[in-house]
Amino acid sequence: MSKVFNFCAGPAMLPADVMQQAQQEYVNWHGKGCSIMEMSHRGADYIQVAQEAEQALRDLMNISDEYAVLFMHGGGRGQFAAVPLNILPEGGQADYVVNGSWSKSALAEAQKYGQANLAADYYSEDGKRSITPFEQWQLSKDAAYVHYCPNETVDGLEFDYIPQTDKPLVADMSSCILSREIDVNKFGIIYAGAQKNIGPSGLAIAIVRKDLMGKARQATPSIYDYQIQAKADSMYNTPPTYAWYLAGLVFKWLKTNGGISAMEAQNKLKAEKLYSYIDNSEFYHNQVETRYRSRMNVPFMLKDDALNSLFLQQSEAAGLLALKGHRSVGGMRASIYNAMPVEGVDALIEFMQTFAVKNG
Incomplete structure (x- = not known):
């Protein structure tokens, strides 16, 4: 096959080394006679795979024990709902910064569950799309959190700074996670759909500061309740096991490559x-x-x-x-x-x- 380069925005290309390893292990994982996708998520072999994936991500991003690292269903859109269901109190409000299509969708989803305010919008001037300067954001004094998307896949807009607020900062890093160094401690929640820099679609990573857990609304589906998932090591129900395995391979590839x-x-x-x-x-x-x-x-x-x-x-x-x-x-x-x-x-x-x- 001639050389091909896949510029898809997502599902995106995975490292060739990872794909080749997965291919080699596909039918007979580590001599077990079956695929990793056929193994019980409760078995010792798969639990080791899951634990190693989490530890590799913690190592890469320097994630402290103050944060839970969750491997969840539903991709990024699932987290659009999970965030307000977990940390937006009944009758409370949250601030959303819109700088493209995905943050706009996150705002619309959050508005189903309470008062989600448009704190800032992106704009176009002289034919150029841009992000509203931080000093012009209309932030609420009583907001439960501030949500933004550091990199907008559709519109090609990326923040070159981390906003400083006195409220928990929530970031949709679906298309920029692991692409540049960040200080995780500046965030309350980081989440990302996997299909751009992590692995195949369907999986979502949620990095949640533990003091924000345990506040989910009663109507929150259990698979989206951060505390329930953390207590169950992301295995409250059968997780997307193959996607989790592939994510682990990607994390190890990243560590190997600097x-x-x-x-x-x-x-x-x-x-x-x-x-x-x-x-x-x-x-x-x-x-x-x-x-x-x-x-x-x-x-x-x-x-x-x-x-x-x-x-x-x-x-x-x-x-x-x-x-x-x-x-x-x-x-x-x-x-x-x-x-x-x-x-x-x-x-x-x-x-x-x-x-x-x-x-x-």
Whole structure:
């Protein structure tokens, strides 16, 4: 098979080494005569797999014992509901910062369960999307928490700072977790759908400060109750065992390859290369304010939308997959998560150069 680079925003590409190991172990895991997905989640073998995955994630992110690390069902959208059900009291309120499609959806979900306020929205000025400055946020004095999305997959907007509030800070890190170093202690809850930088879809990781647990509403489904899941080691019911196993392989791969600091350096290099080419091109342009450009998701437009179909057809033929932009934004989008090598970005830039010359 010729070299292929998958720029899909999610489910995204996984490290080739991880996929090859999973393939080798698929039918006969560690000589047991069956697949890991066929083993009981209560058995000693799988419990070891689960524990090693959690410990590897704790090591990577320097997560202290003050936090529970939960492996849950439902992906990121499940956490849109889990957060207010667990920490938004009846009659209380929470603040939501919207900087793209996913944080907008998180706000809409939270409004089903109580007063969820729009504290800030993103905006467009001079054709560039941007994030409302922190000093203009309308934060509530009595908010139970402040929710934001550090990186918006669809719109290509990424915070370059962690907001400082006196309320628990909740972050949807679905598309940026493990891509750069952060101080977990600045957050009340971090959650992430797995299908971008962790593993296959369906799994969600929730990193929850323990003092925020035990406050769930009575109507909260048990599988979304953080305290119940923590007491059951994320095995209150049968978890997504294969996704958890694959996540563990990814965490170990990250540790073997230099950890988050090494990923951050590579992600910075990849993004700088691609944005630099786009900025110096008369054929392509990016519509995000430079300060808030995402390292993970790079949207770009061609000078003529009529060329979009041809660009996608020829890029796929060249082994560059899933470059179509989200329907709400249009154009193109290259998602360059941890598993995307620099070689893939170089190949994309080379194709973009050739396409521009032929069609400029």
